[in-house]
Amino acid sequence: MSEVDQNTMKEKAAQRAADTVWSGMRLGVGTGSTVKFFIDALGKRRKEGLALGAVVTTSDRSRQQLESLGFTVGELSDVEHLDLTIDGADRVDSHLDGIKGGGGALTMEKNVAVHSLHNTWIVDESKVVDHLGGFPLPVEVLPISAKQVFNQFADEGLLPRFRTTDTNERYVTHYGNFIIDLYIDPLPAPRGLASYLDSTVGVVEHGLFLGICDTVIIAHEDNTIEIKKRQ
Numbered sequence: 001m002s003e004v005d006q007n008t009m010k011e012k013a014a015q016r017a018a019d020t021v022w023s024g025m026r027l028g029v030g031t032g033s034t035v036k037f038f039i040d041a042l043g044k045r046r047k048e049g050l051a052l053g054a055v056v057t058t059s060d061r062s063r064q065q066l067e068s069l070g071f072t073v074g075e076l077s078d079v080e081h082l083d084l085t086i087d088g089a090d091r092v093d094s095h096l097d098g099i100k101g102g103g104g105a106l107t108m109e110k111n112v113a114v115h116s117l118h119n120t121w122i123v124d125e126s127k128v129v130d131h132l133g134g135f136p137l138p139v140e141v142l143p144i145s146a147k148q149v150f151n152q153f154a155d156e157g158l159l160p161r162f163r164t165t166d167t168n169e170r171y172v173t174h175y176g177n178f179i180i181d182l183y184i185d186p187l188p189a190p191r192g193l194a195s196y197l198d199s200t201v202g203v204v205e206h207g208l209f210l211g212i213c214d215t216v217i218i219a220h221e222d223n224t225i226e227i228k229k230r231q
């Protein structure tokens, strides 16, 4: 699949998601190349009269784009909860569990998602898998113990690698932490792995989003859109 085709699919999924947003909603807006299309579509709806109750986002990139289109972006702490959050995903399985954080925004994304009544992910068909895997699992870690946590992951056979930038420096998240990507594939028992990571001192957050998403909008190469809902 070419990048152009993939972008066409991302845009279609994003446009469909923008049709599910209504005036008055408190909306969470995620991060990534698919969400970029969603924000563009949201901007068009704003010109047609859409007036959101609140907008909260999960990265500086999305914030800048939203503000450039005239949206006022607030903080999660400004609201009790969000009505709906629209975000992308790196992988999603048949239970609507997923891997997120390829763009490094996992901590803010998970915080926004769990305080949202509904969560919709927008993906192209290449992200849909039978079992979670096929994408390194991001784990955000505190710098003070990153070395020890890395070694622990290596001992556990999780195939860790520190994420680096294009200039080969260690990638630093919005919160000043590092990301260790786990290359074990497929992921062994995602719920067990999530519990292990949740209980590892030094781990700030990880990219396993289990039981969080309730709707996935999938754009297929044959131009169709599929909407899957959590049973």
Ligand SMILES: O=C[C@H](O)[C@H](O)[C@H](O)COP(=O)(O)O
Residues within 6 Å of the ligand: 030, 031, 032, 033, 034, 035, 087, 088, 089, 090, 100, 101, 102, 103, 104, 105, 106, 109
């Ligand atoms: O940290 C980044 C997010 O989890 C993104 O939503 C995810 O990586 C999907 O991004 P994209 O739409 O660019 O594939």
